[in-house]
Amino acid sequence: MKSAVETLNPTRVRLTVEVPFEELKDSLDAAYKKINQQVTVKGFRKGKIPARVIDQRFGRGAVLEEAVNDALPKFYTEAVNEAEVNPLGQPEVDITELKDGELLAFTAEVDIRPTIEIPDYSGIEVTVDAVEVTDEDVEKSVEQLRERFASTSPVERAAQDGDVVTIDLEAKVDGEVLPDGVASDVSYTIGSGELLDGIDEAVKGLEAGGEATFTSQLKGGSAEGKDAEVTVKVTTVAARELPELDDEFAQLASEFDTLDELKADSRKRLENMKQFDQATQAQERVLDELLKLVEVPMPEKLLEDEINTRKHNLEHHQLGQMGLDLAKYLEIQGKTEEEFLAETKEQAEKGIKTQFILDELVNKEKLDVSREELTEHLFRRAASSGMSPDQFAQAVAQQGQVPMLVGEVARGKALAVVVEAAKVVDTNGEVVDLSDDEDEVETAAEAVEAVTGEAEVSEDK
Incomplete structure (x- = not known):
């Protein structure tokens, strides 16, 4: 087999492949065997029809078509590996020549991952909300608890x-x-x-x-x-x-003996929540700054597919569950269809760009995903899906989505690396240290997922 690669633009190539006919032998044999099982010819037992009879009765062209369809994926994969390109999605294949007994020639156009240069990102600076819990916040939290015991x-x-x-x-x-x-x-x-x-x-x-x-x-x-x-x-x-706000209420509504202990616990929980929100905010803003630093050519077909996927999921899943159609949704949102499509395109571009950049960072920083990290991510994804960890793990394995989960964790680790290198200050001017965050990778993975949405840039060979 001979192959050549032509770069059409930074995100698309054309592979030209020539295959000597003898390399189609296995696929031809498989084609005759398949046709043998599907047809009957008087005078011959099923499965025992000679090749020459099949050619006479059903045409050599039918056999060649079956053989070529069987062989193309293998030859395409060999050409991709030889060219050392990373294809995205399925190729557009055109058979340019098929000479019985001599040659099979075809071209395959496919989107590829663009080459990306990651610049120095250590100079990124972002500002986030300060972690401040007021007495009013605590009183509101306790009052909400009081309402539950009304x-x-x-x-x-x-x-x-x-x-x-x-x-x-x-x-x-x-x-x-x-x-x-x-x-x-x-x-x-x-x-x-x-x-x-x-x-x-x-x-x-x-x-x-x-x-x-x-x-x-x-x-x-x-x-x-x-x-x-x-x-x-x-x-x-x-x-x-409403129950009286006293020590008796604290004992009724919590594991604490006094109202002061209950309020102290409420303050601590609110601080933890705000620290989590602060970490998520830092990750989102650092990611936005990183995206500004990197030029990423956008594969047109991949972008088109991602826009259609997001639109389809909104219409047929999210809105369907709410009993709305797209027109009603846009009316509620006060948007035109043109504005909606422009926003969807912008979100799709950001999601694809985020994946490309973070995947490149995973390679550059040589980041691996441990079994423990994957297990923790699986547990979190299972909880958000409403399934048990065992059910979720089984569904993921059956659908071949384990590599997708690994990719989510790896991108989270890549973003965590950038966040650690960035300077994060709060609105009071205090430097925020996120290095002690035990869930840093997991929250980063969730921040990435919020941006990428349905996007999962797959490499098909």
Whole structure:
């Protein structure tokens, strides 16, 4: 086999391949065997039809087509390895010559990973939010915990803000009760904003047995988006009672004996959360600065595929689960389709560029992924997917996605290297030291994943 490579642009090559016909022998034998199992010829047992009979009855061209389809992937892979290129996605193959008994010639155009030069990144500087927990933050946290331990008791008075009411609802559009417009014994906290617009005003002031009618635009169901006449009847009114903020509450709501201990723990948890947010912010901003330093030629076909993938996933997965289509989503977002496509393209370019740069850094810094790091990442991904670690690991193995997980961890390690080399200060001018962050690689991997989204630049050979 002879092959040559022609660079069409920094991200695309054309391979020209010539294969002597004798190298097709194994594929020809396999083609005759396959056709033998698929056809019947009178006078011959199935699978025992001579090659010359198959040529006569079904045509030599059919055999050659089957053989070439079988052989092309092998010859293409050999040409890729010989040319030492890293292809992205599937090639566009064109058979330029096929002479029976003499020669097979074809070309294959394919996107490739561009050559990237990583400059010195040690001068990167970013500013992040300072870790500050105020007394007000602590009080708010404790108050939220207090809300969770609230109790209710029936009252014989008009409903007011904060009360829990049990209600029956009936919605009409154009005077007709909707088939999905009736609900009974619905529990609702006045002021929570969890039901229809206008319901708070309608039920406030009503006692048990009272009812009111109001107009509201429906947010879902068979008449979504239409104005409906809604009748609400209050069957019970209950007041919410919050426990006293004292040591007894601390013992009820936590493992602590005193309210002061509970507040101290709340402060510590809030500090940890803000430190995590600060680390994530540092990683995101360092990544943005790194992207500005590196020129990356963009493979057009890869970019087009990534844009289509992101658009498809939004339309058929995320929006589908919310009962929305793209037009309704854009209306809610206040965007035109042109603006949406421009944003999707920008996000896709950033995701691909991030992968290229961090993958190059993995090679440059000779970063390896240990079994422990991969296991930790697998556990985190399993938790976010709602699957058990065993279920997630089995699904990953069955779908051949282990290399993808390894790549995610490796890119996280590459970003962590850049973050450690960068200067990070908070808004108070204090230098932030992230070297003690035990989860640095994992949080960096999550930061990378947030940028790359669905993008997973695969190398196919």
